[in-house]
Amino acid sequence: MSAALLMVGGLAVCSGLIDLLGSGSDSPTLLITGSGMGLLGSLLLGRVRGPGRTRPVDIIVATTLTLTLGILLVAGLYLMTGATQRPDDALFEATTGITTTAMSVLDPAGLGYGLRFLRAGSQWLGGFAALLVGIVILPFFGFGGEFADRSRSGGYRPLAPDEASATRNILRLYVPGTGLIWGGYTLAGKSWFDGLLLAMSTVSTGGFTSGADEFADPSVQWVAIGGMLLAGSSMVTFWHLFVGRGGLHRQTGLSMYLGLNAAGVLLLVLWSTGVDLAAARRLLFVVAASVSTTGFPMDVPSEWSTAAPVLLLLLVSVGAMSGSAGGGLQIRQHRALMKMALREMARQLHPRAVLKVRLDRRVAGEDTLRQIVVLQFLFVAVTFSTAFVVAVFGLDLAASISAAVHATATAGPVRGLDGVMVDPTEWPRSVRLALLPAMVFGRLSIYPAVVAVASLLSLLRDKARVSRRYRAHRHGGSL
Amino acid sequence: MKRPTGRWETTTGQVTGIALLFVAAGMFSTAVVEFAGGEQGPAMALAALVTLVAGMALWLWTRPGQIDRATVYSAVAGTWLVVSAFGTLPYLFAGTFHRTGISFPVILADSLFESVSGFSCTGSTVFGSHNLIANQGPGILMYRQFTQWIGGMGIVVLVVTVLPALRASGLGLIGAEAPGEGGDRLAPRIAQTARRFWYLYVGITCLIAVALVAVGMSPFDAVAHAFTTASTGGFSTRDASIGYWDSVAVEMVIMIGLILGGASFTLHSRSLAARRPVHHRDPEFRGYIWLLTGATLVVTILLLDDGMGFTRALRAAAFNVVTLGTSGGFGNATGSGSDGDFVRWAAGPQLILLVLLMTGGCTGSTSGGVKVMRLVVGVSHARRTLRGVRHPRAVLPVRHGSGTMAEPMVERIAGFMVVYGMLVVAGTLVVAALGTDLVTAMGGVVGSLGNMGPALNRAGPTASFVDGFSTPARMVLALLMLVGRLELFPMLLMLVAPYRTLHGRVGSR
Numbered sequence: 001m002s003a004a005l006l007m008v009g010g011l012a013v014c015s016g017l018i019d020l021l022g023s024g025s026d027s028p029t030l031l032i033t034g035s036g037m038g039l040l041g042s043l044l045l046g047r048v049r050g051p052g053r054t055r056p057v058d059i060i061v062a063t064t065l066t067l068t069l070g071i072l073l074v075a076g077l078y079l080m081t082g083a084t085q086r087p088d089d090a091l092f093e094a095t096t097g098i099t100t101t102a103m104s105v106l107d108p109a110g111l112g113y114g115l116r117f118l119r120a121g122s123q124w125l126g127g128f129a130a131l132l133v134g135i136v137i138l139p140f141f142g143f144g145g146e147f148a149d150r151s152r153s154g155g156y157r158p159l160a161p162d163e164a165s166a167t168r169n170i171l172r173l174y175v176p177g178t179g180l181i182w183g184g185y186t187l188a189g190k191s192w193f194d195g196l197l198l199a200m201s202t203v204s205t206g207g208f209t210s211g212a213d214e215f216a217d218p219s220v221q222w223v224a225i226g227g228m229l230l231a232g233s234s235m236v237t238f239w240h241l242f243v244g245r246g247g248l249h250r251q252t253g254l255s256m257y258l259g260l261n262a263a264g265v266l267l268l269v270l271w272s273t274g275v276d277l278a279a280a281r282r283l284l285f286v287v288a289a290s291v292s293t294t295g296f297p298m299d300v301p302s303e304w305s306t307a308a309p310v311l312l313l314l315l316v317s318v319g320a321m322s323g324s325a326g327g328g329l330q331i332r333q334h335r336a337l338m339k340m341a342l343r344e345m346a347r348q349l350h351p352r353a354v355l356k357v358r359l360d361r362r363v364a365g366e367d368t369l370r371q372i373v374v375l376q377f378l379f380v381a382v383t384f385s386t387a388f389v390v391a392v393f394g395l396d397l398a399a400s401i402s403a404a405v406h407a408t409a410t411a412g413p414v415r416g417l418d419g420v421m422v423d424p425t426e427w428p429r430s431v432r433l434a435l436l437p438a439m440v441f442g443r444l445s446i447y448p449a450v451v452a453v454a455s456l457l458s459l460l461r462d463k464a465r466v467s468r469r470y471r472a473h474r475h476g477g478s479l
Numbered sequence: 480m481k482r483p484t485g486r487w488e489t490t491t492g493q494v495t496g497i498a499l500l501f502v503a504a505g506m507f508s509t510a511v512v513e514f515a516g517g518e519q520g521p522a523m524a525l526a527a528l529v530t531l532v533a534g535m536a537l538w539l540w541t542r543p544g545q546i547d548r549a550t551v552y553s554a555v556a557g558t559w560l561v562v563s564a565f566g567t568l569p570y571l572f573a574g575t576f577h578r579t580g581i582s583f584p585v586i587l588a589d590s591l592f593e594s595v596s597g598f599s600c601t602g603s604t605v606f607g608s609h610n611l612i613a614n615q616g617p618g619i620l621m622y623r624q625f626t627q628w629i630g631g632m633g634i635v636v637l638v639v640t641v642l643p644a645l646r647a648s649g650l651g652l653i654g655a656e657a658p659g660e661g662g663d664r665l666a667p668r669i670a671q672t673a674r675r676f677w678y679l680y681v682g683i684t685c686l687i688a689v690a691l692v693a694v695g696m697s698p699f700d701a702v703a704h705a706f707t708t709a710s711t712g713g714f715s716t717r718d719a720s721i722g723y724w725d726s727v728a729v730e731m732v733i734m735i736g737l738i739l740g741g742a743s744f745t746l747h748s749r750s751l752a753a754r755r756p757v758h759h760r761d762p763e764f765r766g767y768i769w770l771l772t773g774a775t776l777v778v779t780i781l782l783l784d785d786g787m788g789f790t791r792a793l794r795a796a797a798f799n800v801v802t803l804g805t806s807g808g809f810g811n812a813t814g815s816g817s818d819g820d821f822v823r824w825a826a827g828p829q830l831i832l833l834v835l836l837m838t839g840g841c842t843g844s845t846s847g848g849v850k851v852m853r854l855v856v857g858v859s860h861a862r863r864t865l866r867g868v869r870h871p872r873a874v875l876p877v878r879h880g881s882g883t884m885a886e887p888m889v890e891r892i893a894g895f896m897v898v899y900g901m902l903v904v905a906g907t908l909v910v911a912a913l914g915t916d917l918v919t920a921m922g923g924v925v926g927s928l929g930n931m932g933p934a935l936n937r938a939g940p941t942a943s944f945v946d947g948f949s950t951p952a953r954m955v956l957a958l959l960m961l962v963g964r965l966e967l968f969p970m971l972l973m974l975v976a977p978y979r980t981l982h983g984r985v986g987s988r
Contacts, residue, residue, distance in 0.1 A: 057869045142868065271912070307912035310920065314908060337897050344894030348968045349548050373893045374864040376900065377857055384834065391826035392781065397935065398918050400826050417917055451868050458869070 002048070004069040005041030009034045011121045012077055019114025021193070026081045026114040033080055037073060056141035057455060063137050064444055064452035067129060071098045071440070074122050078106075083115050088429055095436045097122030099443035100130065100325065102207030102295050102412040103424040105432070109211060113193065119208050120197040126443060127204020127231075127325035128174055133445055134323050134330075135159065135235055136166045142447060143371040146362050147322070147332065149236045159239040173238050177230065178203045184223040202227035205326045207295035207412035215298060221281060224296060225288050232292030232320030233257060252360060256331055257321045261291050264315050271305035290315040293327040295412015300419040309417045313402060316411040317383075327410035327442050329379050335359055336372045371447070378446045383408045386438040393430040403431070407438035408446075488544035491554040495561045496537025497638045502562055503531035505625045506569060513618020519573035523618050526568035533565065549972065555635050556973030559598065559961055562634055566594030569622050578610060588950045595957040597626030598634070599964035600845065602713025602808035602932030603923075603956065607943025612718045617699065620716045624706040630964070631710020631740070631845040632680045639673040679747050680845075684709040687736040694728035708736035711846045713808025713932040720810040720940065722819055727794065730811055734801045741805030741840025742767065762880030763841050763852040770851060774835060775800045778828045785825050787818065795819050796828070799940075804835040806846040808932020810940030822939030829935055836925045836934075837903075847930030847963055849899060853892045855879060860889055898967050902928055906959055913952035923948060927956040928963040 012034025019027040075087070075094035084090050089105050096103045100123050108116055139148035140163055148166075149159035160166035181202050185195035194210055201208045202224060215221050230238075237254055239245075264287035269275050275283070279301055289296045290312045300308075319328015339357045346355055357364045387404035395403060398417055406414045414422045424432060441449040506527035514520035544550070567590035570576060576589040589605045596603045606612045612620070688705035692698055700716055707714045717723035721733055739747070742764055750756045758764045775797045782792035795818040798811045812819035821832055839848015856879055863875045876883040906924035911917060915937075922935030923944070933940045938947030948956065962970040 055869075056871065060868065267912075305912065306914060306916050306920075307908060310908055310911040310917050313917070314904060337901070340894060341898045341901055344891070344898060345968060345972060347891070347894070348552070348972055351548075370860075370893070371864055373897060374861045376897065377861050380900070384830070388827060388830045391830050395826060397826040397829050398916070400830065401917070401921075451865055454865050455869060 002041045002044035004066045005037045008070050008073040009037030015114040015118040018117045019112055022113040026112050029081050030114050059141045060448040061452045061455050064449050071095050092432045095439050098126040099410050099439040100126040100204050100206040101410045101439045105425050120200040123204045123206025124200040130325045131170050136163050143368045156245045157243050159236055181227040188219040188223045203231050205231045205292050205294045221285050225285055228288040228292040228294045232324050232326040234321040234323035236323050253321050261287055271308045272301040273303040292320045293409050293411035297421045313405055316409045317405050333372050382441050389434040390431050394428050407435040408442040410442045486540055486542045489541050490543045490550050491557040492537050492541035493543045494554045494638050495558045496534050498558045498562050498634045499530050499534030503527050503534055509618045509622035512621045513616050517616020517618050519616050522572035523569045526572045530565045552969040552972045556969040563595045563598050567591050585950050592953045592957050595960050598630035599930050599960040600627050600630050600710050600712040601930040601960045603944050605945050623714045624703040627710045627712030627714050628706035636673045679744050690732045694732055708733055709740050711740040711805050711807045722811045722813045725813055730798050737801055737805040737807040741844050741846040743841045743843035745843045766855050767841050767851045771804045774831055778831055781828045791818050803832050805840045806848055806931045812941050815941045820941050836929050836931045839929050856892050909955055910952045914949045919947045927959040930963050
């Protein structure tokens, strides 16, 4: 809780200060509320002690609760500053921000400097949270620990030798990465402020923009493409570059990620008519936005095959590399699933053979593989449940499936089957609210959120049981 | 008949040959029906003769050889491919799909689609407003129904009943063909087990036929629909399918028949042996009934919410949930836009139907899809894994009913689900690339892989697959039907045995 209060409080204070560059009308609210949150967070941090023994499940539940509290706090800021009068809109905007989904319902043109920074900042924090979940929380307390970069072999510093170092190392890459992309946007002609906002949305795979014509300039498009490709890549890759370990060409995950982007562009070019170089660049932009799950909007050729939207939906659900800020089921999970499928076929012929699945030159543990299968199962279950609820609330079948996939993969604005971006404000409010749980589940890589919900239900059941026994005891005693 | 010495040693050839003999017998029977009331009798007889000659040649000139797992898969998949190919002959010779302006490759593709859809019990059809079922002779109509009936219990199971030379490997063959996880042994001998399955199947078919006659169907239609109900196939002798009769009684009989067909035949056999129903003790059967009941209730509520009256909503929901949940694929729509035409329903109920298209019935039944048992185990596996996070040191087995599921079986089911999911995704992309929209493509792929029949959107219960899919897309769907009917692996692995043989020969030189 204190982490959420401190981070959102800090963000609010920064937003309040930045709002002074403009009219400053939101500054008092942002500064006072942010300071209050920060103080409360510090107080909690100083006064409350954790339990002596922390179980992995406690960390996982705490992560989910922190993200949820962060969303509620940002929603509160939107309401208090008057960015919107409706609590559901505030909640939706905050959720799409923190979960880096970017299905915005606010008109950025009507917002001041402070609130625009708050929107982009919420995505930046969400991207950082996603990196923490993917590199620290899941490998150390969930599954896939064998793929965490922990080895000191060869004298190189690993990215994640322990939880605290991993968090510091992520920040060492995340902050300069933001700066690099910011510089790129500024060089491409964006103002320093717009460039900063775009950089924060890009590095976090968030996707919020300040206007419809944000990417009209080809040089800005190139910077965005580069930024999205970087943001969708694994932090381990960059860390290896950072510590001089090299060997990028041997990273199968990176090759697959780049190959996926290249194959996506190739197929879209084949499935569209009248593609010139400018259109090919726009298609590359669309593919990078889909695979990295950033979701920046971009027009596509009006004449394209019926398979193009299916391909984009598929790319969104595949998602970015594991260990990146991107969403979706992620590439390592897909690689594991593909290898498991091949192993299953081999097992049909050799039922007694001991067949191991290798990923990144490491043998994947059976527990990890089991959890990846469960993750896939949960991903499909969350997507279908969301699509069903959304369909019941009024969207048609294709739009329901598309919206559910985008929400679960935290991939930003939905593109219709005709290639046109869908405005979420045109959806009924109930539809927007129905998408929120999927966004939260998706941002937390499904698994921690499900564990948190299960733990919460278990806690409630235990409480009810204790209460029932107590009542029964009292009843028995009075007799 | 004296068989020549020095026969070619190939299990695939032997099994395929006998399977073709059975199919030829069916073709002759339906040719007789055509002689009685249609014009294409000679053409159908010729098709039967060609199939008979091919079957005899294979049977006489081959003998069962080495039977390892690769050979089992190769034999089963090869048999299904060859039978489906020969199954096109009656359509081709009778000119069923000949239309002006249509080239021979398209006619061949349509015939193959109808044949594969029949044998795999899918029930998707290329008949439609451009080529009405009503214009076909009785022999062709009965032949379509027959293909589903013989495919329902399994062609290879039928072969095992008469091929003692396979001995214990017969169970492997049955397991490779049977829906679900392997084959159950009902009797000490494999041939006896296969025969028992077929006796039960014939018995259920007869019961359904009698019940359909009792509720007002003509004997011809009753027998034809009994064939495709017991096999959960879904072909009909009418363009409007079951909607033609617009009768609650007929729909009730069909629904009960489909539920029986979608339940495990092992359970039916045990019930007969115990002289009382034992179905309720089976966790999969309970899940199956709960799933159908729950889906019916939810769809009814959603249809009521859409403004349909209660009786109409319940009838439309129950029939379509049962027919898709058991992989039947019949329709009760009386026309486009009528109550039973589920592509006109709101998106919510359609999504439930899409889930049912994947689910299917029980293991050891005639239905397709993932199967309820695999879903139940999948959910149990997920629960176990999530509980494992909260209790890292606990030993948590995967439970199925009151029993425990063995870990290798759980892994096998997980592997199956992974491959199934990948095929759905890849199939949808390929079919969409061949000119189909997202919902139609996804519905078509899920329906074909699960051997369900109608799909969503442009290939609904009142539409033809010609309207929804291009010819290449229909070929992809036909392949998926075979892959789905054989529970993925035999068709995916069928080339392994021939490859090994070839590799062995090349290597030995």
